[in-house]
Amino acid sequence: MADLSTQNPCGLAQRVATALLRANGGTTACLQMPPLAGDATNAGQIGLDAPGFLSLPLSPALFRKARVAMEDAQLPKYELLLSADAIAAQVTQLKLSSAQTLFSMASGVVVAGKLFLIEAASTSQSQGQVYLYRLLLQEASGDWPM
Amino acid sequence: MQNAKDTFYITLRNRLTTVNPSRTMVLRAVTRPGILVQEAEAPVPQPHLDAFALSWTGLVADLQMPAILAQMGCEIQYSTAGAQNNAGLDRGRALEEMDYEVLKLLYPYSAQKMNYTQNPATAMETMVFWSEPEFGPVVTLRDRLSRTAKVTVFAYQEQGEQ
Numbered sequence: 530m531a532d533l534s535t536q537n538p539c540g541l542a543q544r545v546a547t548a549l550l551r552a553n554g555g556t557t558a559c560l561q562m563p564p565l566a567g568d569a570t571n572a573g574q575i576g577l578d579a580p581g582f583l584s585l586p587l588s589p590a591l592f593r594k595a596r597v598a599m600e601d602a603q604l605p606k607y608e609l610l611l612s613a614d615a616i617a618a619q620v621t622q623l624k625l626s627s628a629q630t631l632f633s634m635a636s637g638v639v640v641a642g643k644l645f646l647i648e649a650a651s652t653s654q655s656q657g658q659v660y661l662y663r664l665l666l667q668e669a670s671g672d673w674p675m
Numbered sequence: 676m677q678n679a680k681d682t683f684y685i686t687l688r689n690r691l692t693t694v695n696p697s698r699t700m701v702l703r704a705v706t707r708p709g710i711l712v713q714e715a716e717a718p719v720p721q722p723h724l725d726a727f728a729l730s731w732t733g734l735v736a737d738l739q740m741p742a743i744l745a746q747m748g749c750e751i752q753y754s755t756a757g758a759q760n761n762a763g764l765d766r767g768r769a770l771e772e773m774d775y776e777v778l779k780l781l782y783p784y785s786a787q788k789m790n791y792t793q794n795p796a797t798a799m800e801t802m803v804f805w806s807e808p809e810f811g812p813v814v815t816l817r818d819r820l821s822r823t824a825k826v827t828v829f830a831y832q833e834q835g836e837q
């Protein structure tokens with residue numbers, strides 16, 4: 530049976546999450562997004578042309594090492610907690626259908642000048658609205674300064 | 676050898692536009708035929724559904740010939756979860772369609788080797804040719820069916836070619 534009680538989302542959880550992320554050492558993470566006009570040439574598809582990724586800053590974000598068992602030859606994994614307000618602003622600005630689309634378009638995330646690959650994305654919700662995104666990241670093998 | 680790899684991919688990509696023009700994907704903001712070279716794209720945790728992904732594996736060089744004959748292993752990986760309007764219950768049929776497309780993409784088993792580092796691309800002196808596909812078993816992961824077809828690609832290393 531449907532729950533017909535009145536629950537008006539007022540954005541409280543989103544504001545609390547944003548404030549907590551900011552207060553607990555919030556930083557800026559940059560999604561590596563493809564250029565708006567993609568490269569449709571042969572050279573762009575066989576690794577000849579530089580992809581020209583754009584850096585999309587997201588803040589406040591909280592970055593921490595994930596508590597996962599370390600295995601041989603496995604690079605460490607990290608968690609990135611992102612404010613839903615920051616994601617919603619970018620989804621609207623880029624006219625995307627969802628945050629999932631935003632993450633699936635990204636080729637990686639740069640935090641503190643280091644590149645990480647996105648392994649998975651999940652959400653925390655309150656009253657049916659997302660207030661926090663959690664990305665599971667893995668350190669990229671290439672040690673390039675970004 | 677890179678020219679042979681590029682030629683093989685672009686030959687299959689161009690054939691796909693004829694075999695099944697509706698098999699497209701959006702990758703790096705470009706709508707393109709549903710085939711890609713894994714080593715030329717960003718790594719992804721999950722394979723692209725309903726698209727073919729080429730990955731280069733083995734390499735054997737035959738030095739007993741007048742020109743070096745390179746044999747390169749290529750794996751064509753593809754996955755599907757069926758169509759949304761069928762709630763994924765057509766995933767077996769969708770995989771069979773992709774199996775058939777692999778056969779169509781690979782035939783004929785040769786192409787003129789091209790140098791795509793130049794613009795426009797220039798034809799080289801030899802051909803790239805490849806074996807018939809060797810299909811692996813279907814791998815089921817929840818609602819996703821995957822298969823890998825293995826092909827051996829042969830190409831002569833021309834003088835001055837990197």
